Amino acid sequence: MIVGQEKPVTELLDMIKPYKRVLVLGCGTCTTVSLAGGQKEAEFMSALIKLNAAKTGQDVTATTETVKRQCEWEFLDDIADLIEQADAVLSFACGVGIQAIAERYPDKVVLPGVNTKFMGMPIETGVFQVRCAGCGNCILDKRGGICPIARCSKSLLNGPCGGAEDGKCEVNPEIDCAWYLIYNRLKAIGRLDDMKQFFEPKDWSYGRDGGARKLRKEGIAL
Amino acid sequence: MQHRILIIGNGDDAAMAARAVVAVGMEALVIGEGAFPIADDRVTYKDGWTLKHIEGQIGAFEAVFDTSDGEQTETVSSIIAATGADMVPCSLMNSAGDKAVSFKDLPALLNAKEYTLPMAVVFIQDADVDDGQWVSAIGINLARQVRKMWGCDVYYLCRFIRGSHFEVENAYRMARAEGVVFIKYSKDSLAVMPAEGKTTVSFNDYTQEISIQADMVVMSDVLKPQTQTSSLTQKLGIGINHEGFFQYDNAYYPFTATNRRGVYVIGACKGPAGLNDVSGDAAYTALDIKIQLDELRPIADVIAEINLFKCSLCLTCLRFCPHGALHVSDDMPSMVVYDMACQGCGICGAVCPAEAINLADNGKALMKESSGQKRLKVYCCKNSAKKALDAINMVAQLPQGVELAEMPCSGSIKPEELVNDIYAGFQRILILACYSDACRHVNGNADMRRQMKALQDTLADMGIARDSIVVMDVAGPSSDDVLEKINSAYNAIGLEVAL
Ligand code: SF4
Ligand code: SF4
Ligand code: SF4
Ligand code: SF4
Numbered sequence: 108m109i110v111g112q113e114k115p116v117t118e119l120l121d122m123i124k125p126y127k128r129v130l131v132l133g134c135g136t137c138t139t140v141s142l143a144g145g146q147k148e149a150e151f152m153s154a155l156i157k158l159n160a161a162k163t164g165q166d167v168t169a170t171t172e173t174v175k176r177q178c179e180w181e182f183l184d185d186i187a188d189l190i191e192q193a194d195a196v197l198s199f200a201c202g203v204g205i206q207a208i209a210e211r212y213p214d215k216v217v218l219p220g221v222n223t224k225f226m227g228m229p230i231e232t233g234v235f236q237v238r239c240a241g242c243g244n245c246i247l248d249k250r251g252g253i254c255p256i257a258r259c260s261k262s263l264l265n266g267p268c269g270g271a272e273d274g275k276c277e278v279n280p281e282i283d284c285a286w287y288l289i290y291n292r293l294k295a296i297g298r299l300d301d302m303k304q305f306f307e308p309k310d311w312s313y314g315r316d317g318g319a320r321k322l323r324k325e326g327i328a329l
Numbered sequence: 330m331q332h333r334i335l336i337i338g339n340g341d342d343a344a345m346a347a348r349a350v351v352a353v354g355m356e357a358l359v360i361g362e363g364a365f366p367i368a369d370d371r372v373t374y375k376d377g378w379t380l381k382h383i384e385g386q387i388g389a390f391e392a393v394f395d396t397s398d399g400e401q402t403e404t405v406s407s408i409i410a411a412t413g414a415d416m417v418p419c420s421l422m423n424s425a426g427d428k429a430v431s432f433k434d435l436p437a438l439l440n441a442k443e444y445t446l447p448m449a450v451v452f453i454q455d456a457d458v459d460d461g462q463w464v465s466a467i468g469i470n471l472a473r474q475v476r477k478m479w480g481c482d483v484y485y486l487c488r489f490i491r492g493s494h495f496e497v498e499n500a501y502r503m504a505r506a507e508g509v510v511f512i513k514y515s516k517d518s519l520a521v522m523p524a525e526g527k528t529t530v531s532f533n534d535y536t537q538e539i540s541i542q543a544d545m546v547v548m549s550d551v552l553k554p555q556t557q558t559s560s561l562t563q564k565l566g567i568g569i570n571h572e573g574f575f576q577y578d579n580a581y582y583p584f585t586a587t588n589r590r591g592v593y594v595i596g597a598c599k600g601p602a603g604l605n606d607v608s609g610d611a612a613y614t615a616l617d618i619k620i621q622l623d624e625l626r627p628i629a630d631v632i633a634e635i636n637l638f639k640c641s642l643c644l645t646c647l648r649f650c651p652h653g654a655l656h657v658s659d660d661m662p663s664m665v666v667y668d669m670a671c672q673g674c675g676i677c678g679a680v681c682p683a684e685a686i687n688l689a690d691n692g693k694a695l696m697k698e699s700s701g702q703k704r705l706k707v708y709c710c711k712n713s714a715k716k717a718l719d720a721i722n723m724v725a726q727l728p729q730g731v732e733l734a735e736m737p738c739s740g741s742i743k744p745e746e747l748v749n750d751i752y753a754g755f756q757r758i759l760i761l762a763c764y765s766d767a768c769r770h771v772n773g774n775a776d777m778r779r780q781m782k783a784l785q786d787t788l789a790d791m792g793i794a795r796d797s798i799v800v801m802d803v804a805g806p807s808s809d810d811v812l813e814k815i816n817s818a819y820n821a822i823g824l825e826v827a828l
C-alpha cells in the first residue's frame with residue numbers, strides 16, 4: 108500500500124487560511140489503511156478546522172467526505188456537488204489522488220493533507236516500513252525476495268557495503284541491513300549462488316528518469 | 330443440543346476439567362501428549378493432537394488441529410485450557426546435597442520398602458517464591474505422613490501458611506496436633522548445607538538464629554510456565570501474565586473465565602494461584618459453560634456493527650479488539666462481528682480509520698446535561714466512575730456547567746468527539762477511566778491514553794492548553810474519590826497557565 112502521514116495541523120491550518128468553505132476529503136483505500144487519511148482523519152481535521160475558526164473568530168465551514176479511491180475520476184465524479192460547493196479541497200489521499208482532483212476539477216484549489224511517504228506495509232500495529240521503491244524493473248528474483256533498492260540505505264544492487272554490524276545498518280542501527288537479510292534468506296532457500304549475480308548500474312529509464320512514465324496494458328488499452 | 334467442550338491438556342487438571350464437564354451432561358474432547366487417565370464414553374481423548382488455531386465464538390468454535398493424519402477440524406462449544414505447568418526443584422536444592430528431595434519425589438521414598446529411618450526431617454516451603462496455598466496443602470499432608478510412617482521429628486519451615494481453604498486449615502491443625510513443628514523463618518535468612526552425613530538447615534525465626542541437623546530435607550517445587558504457554562495463549566486469543574502463566578494480571582479475570590468469551594483456563598497453567606482449588610474451579614467452569622450455552626445470548630446491550638460498504642479491511646479493529654470478537658468475513662469484503670463474543674467496549678470504533686464501526690451513540694449515553702455555561706464535560710467509564718456516581722446518587726448535586734456522559738470503556742473515546750466538545754464550549758474534558766490493571770477490556774485504558782497524548786500534542790500545537798483534556802483513573806467503589814476528582818477538575822478551570 109501507499110503509506111502516508113498527516114501533515115502537521117499548524118501547516119494545514121495555515122494552508123487553508125485563505126478559504127472559507129473547505130471540503131476535507133478522505134481516501135478510502137491506501138491512506139485509510141495506513142491510518143493517515145481515512146474518514147476518521149478527515150473528521151478529526153474538520154473538527155480541528157472548526158475549532159480553530161471559532162477560536163480565531165473566523166468564518167470557516169468544513170465538510171467531510173470520503174471516497175473509495177481518489178485516484179479514479181469515476182469516484183470523484185460522485186462527489187462533484189460537494190467539490191463545487193467548496194472553495195478548496197483538502198485531500199487526505201496520496202499525491203496521486205490529490206493530482207487526480209486537480210485534473211478533474213481544473214478551477215478548484217486542491218491542497219495536500221498528507222505527506223506521501225512510501226510503498227510499504229505495517230510491520231506491527233501502527234508502524235509501517237518501506238518495501239518497494241518502484242524502480243520499474245524488479246530484481247527480487249535474484250535478491251531472495253528482499254529489495255536492496257528500497258531497504259539498503261545505500262540502495263546497493265551488489266552488496267553488502269561492509270559497514271553492517273550484527274546485522275544492523277551502519278547508517279542507523281535500528282534498521283536491519285538489507286544485505287544481511289538477503290544473504291540469510293538466500294541461504295534458507297538454497298540459492299546462495301544468487302549472491303554472485305552481478306548487476307550493472309541500474310538503468311533508471313525504467314524508473315525515475317526519462318520523463319513522466321506511462322504504461323499501456325496491451326489487450327485492454329484501446 | 331449436545332455440547333462438546335475442548336479440553337487442552339492431559340494431566341490432573343485436565344482430568345478434573347473432563348470430569349466436571351461430563352458431570353453437567355456435556356461431552357469432552359481432550360487433546361494432549363501421552364496417556365489420559367479417564368475412560369468414559371462421553372470423553373474422547375486424542376493423543377498427539379495439537380491445537381493450530383481457533384476461529385468462531387462461544388457455541389461454535391472451529392478448532393483446527395495438527396495430527397499424525399494431517400489437519401483436522403472440530404467444532405466445539407467452548408474451550409478449557411488445562412495444560413498444567415512444569416515443576417522444577419527450588420534453587421536451594423543445588424547447595425543442599427544428596428539428603429535433599431523435593432515434594433514431588435517424596436511419595437516414592439515413602440512407599441519404598443527398604444529405608445533407613447531418618448531421625449529428623451525438615452520440610453521447607455517458600456524458599457524461592459511465596460508458594461501458594463496448594464503447596465501448603467501438599468507439603469502439610471506429606472509432613473503428616475512422614476510423622477505417622479517414620480515417627481521421626483518433623484519440622485515445617487515456611488514463610489506463610491495460607492489457610493483460606495478449609496481443607497488446608499484443617500490439615501494444618503491436625504499436623505500440629507500430631508506433632509509437626511511449624512516455624513516461620515525470616516526472608517533471606519535460610520541456608521541449607523550438607524554437613525557430616527547430615528544436612529544443616531539454618532535460619533532466623535525472627536527472634537534468634539536457629540540451626541537444625543536434618544537427616545532429610547524436603548523442599549517445595551517451583552511452578553514454571555510450560556514453553557508452549559505463550560504460543561497457546563496467542564492461538565486462543567487470551568492473555569499471559571507477567572510471570573508467563575495463562576491469563577492477564579487483571580482484576581476482571583481472577584477466576585477461570587478469560588478475555589475471550591467461552592475460553593477458560595484452570596489449574597497450574599494459571600500459576601500457583603490456579604492450584605488453590607482446581608476441583609472447585611473445574612466444577613464452576615463446567616456449570617458456567619453450561620448455563621451460557623443453554624441460553625446463548627449477547628452479553629452486551631449494545632454491540633459493534635460494521636458497515637461493510639465503508640470497511641476497508643485495514644485489520645486495525647481486529648488487532649485491537651480485546652475479546653476476539655472480530656473476523657474477516659468469508660463471503661463479503663468486510664470485517665464482521667461475532668455477536669456472542671462482542672462485549673460492546675467500543676475500542677474498535679475508536680481506532681477504525683474508516684469510521685465503519687458503529688455502536689449506538691458510540692456506546693455513550695448522557696447521564697447529565699450541562700445547564701448554563703458549558704464548563705466541564707466528564708466521560709465516565711461505566712465500569713468504575715459511573716458506578717461510583719450511581720452509588721451516592723450525587724449526579725444532581727454537581728456544579729452548574731458540568732455534563733456527564735457514560736461510556737462502555739475509556740478506549741471507546743474518539744479524539745474528534747473531544748475536539749467537538751471543546752468546540753461546543755466545554756473548557757475542560759475529564760476522562761474518568763479504570764485503573765489500567767482493572768480495565769474490563771484489558772487494554773482500553775492504555776489505548777485511550779495513547780490517543781489522548783497524541784490529541785494533546787495536536788491541541789498544544791494549535792495553542793490550546795494540554796490540560797483541556799485530563800485523564801484520571803478511578804475505582805468503582807470509591808465514590809468520594811470520583812467526586813473529589815470531578816470537583817478539582819472543575820475548580821481548576823481557568824487557573825491553568827496557558828501551555
Ligand atoms: S489516491 Fe492514493 S491513497 Fe487513495 S487509493 Fe489512490 S493510490 Fe491509494
Ligand atoms: S527491485 Fe524495484 S520493483 Fe522490485 S521491490 Fe525493489 S524497487 Fe520495487
Ligand atoms: S466493541 Fe469491543 S468487543 Fe466488540 S468488536 Fe469492538 S473491540 Fe471487540
Ligand atoms: S478498523 Fe474499520 S476499516 Fe479497518 S477492518 Fe475494522 S471495520 Fe474495517
